[in-house]
Amino acid sequence: MHEIEKHLITEEPYYSPVGEEIAIFEASYRNGLPVLLKGPTGCGKSRFMEYMAWRLQRPLITVSCHDDLSTSDLVGRFLIRGGETVWIDGPLALAVKVGAICYLDEVVEARKDTLVVIHPLADDRRLLPIEKLGQILEAPPEFALAVSYNPGYQSLLKDLKQSTRQRFVALEFNYPEAMHEAEIVVRESGVDLPLAQQLVSFAGMTRNLKGSGLDEGASTRLLVHAAKLIQSGIAPTVASQCAIAQALTDDPEMMPAIFELADSVF
Amino acid sequence: MTLHRLSAPEIAEQLDLCFEVEFTFIDNTLIAQRIAQLEPEVQQQLLHTARRVAASHIQVAAQLCTNAITTIFAVSGGDHTAQQAQLLDSWADQVMDLYDRFGLAKSMQMVNDFDHFQRYQRQETVGVSLKEVEVRLLHFLNGLSGRKMKLAPAEGEHWSDSETIYLPSASLLLPQRELNRWLYSAIVVYHWAEARFSTFQPPLFARMMDASDHLLHLFESVNGLRLERLIQRYLPGQWRRMEQLRQAEGGGELSSDWTQVVRLLEEGDLSLQTALKVTEAWSRQLQPLPRPCYQGRLALSRVAATREKRIGEERAQFRVSFMDYRRQQSPPPAMAPERETGDEEEESDLQWSSEQAIATLPLQLRPTAESIIQDFGEIPPEYLTAAGPADYLLLQQKAREEDPGEVWGGTYHEEGAFLYDEWDHRRESYRKGWCAVRELEVEGVEDPFVEEALQRYQLEIRHLRKTFETFRNENRILKRQSSGDDLDLEALVEAQVDLRQGRELSDQLFIRTSRYERNIAVAFVVDMSGSTRGWINDAEREALLLMCEALQTLGDRYAIYGFSGVSRKRCDIYVIKRFEEGYGEAIRQRISGIRPQDYTRMGFAIRHINQILNQTGAKSRLMITLTDGKPDDYSDYHGEYGIEDTRKALLEARHLGIHAYCITIDEEAKSYLPRLYGPAAFTQIDDPRQLPYKITDIYRRLTSR
Numbered sequence: 023m024h025e026i027e028k029h030l031i032t033e034e035p036y037y038s039p040v041g042e043e044i045a046i047f048e049a050s051y052r053n054g055l056p057v058l059l060k061g062p063t064g065c066g067k068s069r070f071m072e073y074m075a076w077r078l079q080r081p082l083i084t085v086s087c088h089d090d091l092s093t094s095d096l097v098g099r100f101l102i103r104g105g106e107t108v109w110i111d112g113p114l115a116l117a118v119k120v121g122a123i124c125y126l127d128e129v130v131e132a133r134k135d136t137l138v139v140i141h142p143l144a145d146d147r148r149l150l151p152i153e154k155l156g157q158i159l160e161a162p163p164e165f166a167l168a169v170s171y172n173p174g175y176q177s178l179l180k181d182l183k184q185s186t187r188q189r190f191v192a193l194e195f196n197y198p199e200a201m202h203e204a205e206i207v208v209r210e211s212g213v214d215l216p217l218a219q220q221l222v223s224f225a226g227m228t229r230n231l232k233g234s235g236l237d238e239g240a241s242t243r244l245l246v247h248a249a250k251l252i253q254s255g256i257a258p259t260v261a262s263q264c265a266i267a268q269a270l271t272d273d274p275e276m277m278p279a280i281f282e283l284a285d286s287v288f
Numbered sequence: 289m290t291l292h293r294l295s296a297p298e299i300a301e302q303l304d305l306c307f308e309v310e311f312t313f314i315d316n317t318l319i320a321q322r323i324a325q326l327e328p329e330v331q332q333q334l335l336h337t338a339r340r341v342a343a344s345h346i347q348v349a350a351q352l353c354t355n356a357i358t359t360i361f362a363v364s365g366g367d368h369t370a371q372q373a374q375l376l377d378s379w380a381d382q383v384m385d386l387y388d389r390f391g392l393a394k395s396m397q398m399v400n401d402f403d404h405f406q407r408y409q410r411q412e413t414v415g416v417s418l419k420e421v422e423v424r425l426l427h428f429l430n431g432l433s434g435r436k437m438k439l440a441p442a443e444g445e446h447w448s449d450s451e452t453i454y455l456p457s458a459s460l461l462l463p464q465r466e467l468n469r470w471l472y473s474a475i476v477v478y479h480w481a482e483a484r485f486s487t488f489q490p491p492l493f494a495r496m497m498d499a500s501d502h503l504l505h506l507f508e509s510v511n512g513l514r515l516e517r518l519i520q521r522y523l524p525g526q527w528r529r530m531e532q533l534r535q536a537e538g539g540g541e542l543s544s545d546w547t548q549v550v551r552l553l554e555e556g557d558l559s560l561q562t563a564l565k566v567t568e569a570w571s572r573q574l575q576p577l578p579r580p581c582y583q584g585r586l587a588l589s590r591v592a593a594t595r596e597k598r599i600g601e602e603r604a605q606f607r608v609s610f611m612d613y614r615r616q617q618s619p620p621p622a623m624a625p626e627r628e629t630g631d632e633e634e635e636s637d638l639q640w641s642s643e644q645a646i647a648t649l650p651l652q653l654r655p656t657a658e659s660i661i662q663d664f665g666e667i668p669p670e671y672l673t674a675a676g677p678a679d680y681l682l683l684q685q686k687a688r689e690e691d692p693g694e695v696w697g698g699t700y701h702e703e704g705a706f707l708y709d710e711w712d713h714r715r716e717s718y719r720k721g722w723c724a725v726r727e728l729e730v731e732g733v734e735d736p737f738v739e740e741a742l743q744r745y746q747l748e749i750r751h752l753r754k755t756f757e758t759f760r761n762e763n764r765i766l767k768r769q770s771s772g773d774d775l776d777l778e779a780l781v782e783a784q785v786d787l788r789q790g791r792e793l794s795d796q797l798f799i800r801t802s803r804y805e806r807n808i809a810v811a812f813v814v815d816m817s818g819s820t821r822g823w824i825n826d827a828e829r830e831a832l833l834l835m836c837e838a839l840q841t842l843g844d845r846y847a848i849y850g851f852s853g854v855s856r857k858r859c860d861i862y863v864i865k866r867f868e869e870g871y872g873e874a875i876r877q878r879i880s881g882i883r884p885q886d887y888t889r890m891g892f893a894i895r896h897i898n899q900i901l902n903q904t905g906a907k908s909r910l911m912i913t914l915t916d917g918k919p920d921d922y923s924d925y926h927g928e929y930g931i932e933d934t935r936k937a938l939l940e941a942r943h944l945g946i947h948a949y950c951i952t953i954d955e956e957a958k959s960y961l962p963r964l965y966g967p968a969a970f971t972q973i974d975d976p977r978q979l980p981y982k983i984t985d986i987y988r989r990l991t992s993r
């Protein structure tokens with residue numbers, strides 16, 4: 023069982039709450055309700071999960087979903103080792119057995135037929151059937167299921183089925199307010215506040231462009247990246263170009279426009 | 289190959305043809321004599337240009353040729369020929385561009401004023417044209433905060449009405465290209481700042497509307513300094529560039545009086561009120577400063593008109609949405625309109641503070657609130673009262689104005705339309721933003737058509753479902769894997785044998801199914817022009833129904849659009865099924881409701897669908913057009929023009945990685961088809977009744993692996 027130890031988070035992760043998400047998550051946890059984290063990329067969803075796992079003192083098992091993810095990848099499979107067949111638990115089964123928090127990142131990326139396995143786990147039955155073993159695992163109260171999803175990518179194929187999404191308590195995440203975001207950037211990178219504010223105001227400009235040429239504006243994550251580069255001696259405009267502008271688009275007209283916004287801010 | 293020099297009569301003959309002298313009675317003898325003396329290359333060039341411009345306007349072309357001989361070609365010189373040719377080319381381009389945008393008078397002006405053109409010509413070396421930078425500038429402007437603003441070409445100097453920034457078609461004041469490019473951005477930033485940093489608020493109109501010229505110009509200077517300080521605060525990088533621009537212009541230091549003014553402005557927190565107060569107090573001592581190149585004149589009355597219209601609409605909009613929001617949300621949110629007087633702890637910060645007020649509002653209300661705060665500095669208390677019938681009426685009226693169906697009613701404007709370029713083969717260039725394209729909904733019709741068709745094609749549908757079934761998301765079975773969903777029995781048996789014989793046991797004993805996902809998006813584009821009336825329209829509708837039924841099994845993403853139009857100002861795309869809509873009764877009724885409309889302008893439809901397909905992000909993107917043949921719109925899309933534009937649009941599709949396939953329903957094999965559909969694959973069907981069978985068959989072939 024020491025395998026699971028490595029999923030325990032021992033040091034308090036830095037997470038600065040934006041609203042009441044901590045209280046809501048705790049209440050859901052105590053009531054055995056699964057949670058859906060909605061929000062754009064890089065706005066602190068993963069960090070929040072780390073923080074909650076630490077706070078609740080449960081191991082955190084994260085699965086990044088992709089379209090080749092099969093039910094066996096989640097639940098487990100037989101392997102042959104030295105002439106014997108052995109059963110290996112998948113991350114979901116493992117989390118249920120040890121009462122961990124299982125976090126399925128970007129669930130929409132997973133195929134719909136794969137996601138069906140979480141249905142009995144995500145309603146009041148809290149059961150995980152393992153077909154190949156003919157077993158049904160019952161989740162202990164310590165177990166929690168959380169999934170994340172970014173509603174911004176308006177891909178029509180990639181929408182959660184109603185029967186999936188209606189099982190979750192939804193928490194909406196967004197970029198923090200300007201001053202708050204600047205503080206996060208300071209804390210994460212060590213740059214000084216005025217510079218962090220300039221970065222945030224630049225991020226605001228790229229967010230204004232969302233929908234008129236950009237699919238997404240700069241995330242808090244990108245700001246932290248740029249700030250770290252600056253802290254290591256790269257000029258702010260250059261850091262904004264490589265860490266932010268280039269990450270946002272390849273469009274030959276959009277790129278210089280964003281460069282110029284960066285040039286204007288610093 | 290050396291060209292031979294054309295004689296005057298030969299030239300005259302060509303020009304006569306080009307200028308349609310039978311109708312225009314233009315006398316070409318004199319021009320022809322002059323051209324006859326030029327080098328053969330120059331002759332060819334002139335004739336070519338004449339044809340190009342004549343495609344837009346014959347008189348303009350004739351005049352341009354005459355003038356070119358006395359200006360560009362006045363000195364005939366061996367070495368200069370290439371340069372001269374280039375000069376003529378760009379002159380022609382400018383002239384045609386003006387003709388497209390402002391009409392005959394303006395383009396004639398350019399034809400008759402070679403010096404004027406040469407000033408334009410500086411563009412080639414140090415100048416920057418609006419065309420080159422406008423997309424970038426618009427992105428840049430969109431990135432700046434506050435009310436969304438637009439860009440448009442100005443006829444003269446730059447100015448703004450607080451919603452649109454009007455820019456000159458070229459920037460060539462400064463001696464370097466880089467600086468001229470900066471100048472464009474600086475102009476945009478300046479006008480943005482004007483609106484963003486509350487220049488256009490009530491006190492301005494109260495105090496300046498009837499002011500003397502001197503006072504107004506003085507205010508422009510004071511306000512300019514105020515805005516520069518604000519830009520320095522929020523966009524320091526931009527401000528540094530503006531400083532460089534002023535230096536390049538030879539702008540000097542401020543006099544001590546003006547330095548004093550700046551100090552007063554800063555003490556008054558750079559507010560509009562302070563700027564007005566200072567202007568009035570100093571009006572005797574001071575003369576207006578020379579305007580820096582990025583600063584525009586204040587167009588007070590035009591701003592006032594735009595503002596008045598906007599205020600009414602936004603008030604109504606805000607009240608109505610705020611009511612809605614309140615109804616959902618009780619207790620009501622704490623609204624904290626900005627600007628309580630007196631609390632002057634830190635230097636109050638325009639941007640942060642209004643942002644905080646706005647942050648308490650729900651997302652959908654914020655843009656309107658931002659715009660209102662720009663107009664008033666706060667959300668006026670009466671905006672928070674209940675919406676009255678007048679508000680709803682105003683919104684309804686606005687919605688009606690914007691209704692695409694009403695383009696021809698009332699004042700025509702291109703607002704809300706997608707603008708697409710169109711290829712003019714005679715000019716060998718795109719006409720920019722030429723087609724105003726709107727999406728309209730097809731009204732569903734409840735009639736027996738659907739039922740009858742489904743009945744009639746019952747057997748085919750069943751058959752189609754079966755064939756399509758076989759190649760939907762094929763599962764490929766991978767054997768002998770080291771992990772998988774099932775045991776590979778064959779491998780297991782072999783392994784047992786190996787084991788018995790003392791050999792090592794393989795661990796590759798599993799079967800894994802790997803799914804091949806069809807990642808296809810297909811758009812069907814249907815000709816809804818008047819000429820499809822009757823048989824063809826029926827066949828199109830039946831074919832679409834059949835296709836939909838079959839595609840249900842396959843699960844590919846698909847959309848159906850129709851197109852038709854009357855002239856470039858009214859290009860209609862009819863929405864029958866969007867990608868995100870599911871197939872069902874509503875869609876069947878819309879298919880049934882497809883009715884022949886007007887003419888066939890095709891290029892815009894292909895371009896619009898290109899955009900839509902590209903947004904799907906599907907791995908394979910397919911466009912299947914159904915037409916009855918030739919692209920044809922009344923007046924300007926006849927014959928070759930239409931064919932060449934359509935061809936160009938299909939080429940664009942290919943560059944975007946879209947597979948275009950055209951199905952033409954026509955009895956006779958037309959000679960132009962291979963040229964037209966050259967960039968795409970196409971098939972021709974002579975009997976409309978075959979269409980439903982053909983289309984499904986084609987689809988199967990196109991999408992099977």
Ligand SMILES: Nc1ncnc2c1ncn2[C@@H]1O[C@H](COP(=O)(O)OP(=O)(O)OP(=O)(O)O)[C@@H](O)[C@H]1O
Nearest residue numbers: 036037038063064065066067068069210242243246
């Ligand atoms: N509220 C917050 N408190 C602390 N750090 C934050 C916060 N929000 C964002 N961050 C910073 O942003 C970075 C990215 O956040 P995170 O990785 O959690 O994003 P995410 O929402 O999970 O994105 P994705 O959807 O792309 O996985 C973090 O590493 C952290 O530096």
Ligand SMILES: [Mg+2]
Nearest residue numbers: 067068069127
């Ligand atoms: Mg994450």
